Amino acid sequence: MLYFIFFQFPLPDQRTW
Secondary structure: OHHHHHHHOOOOOOOOO
16 A cells, blocks of 8 residues: 555655555
């Protein structure tokens, strides 16, 4: 589910999902 959270709130340069 972490990818879902990251998708909504992607990091500045860590969105490698």
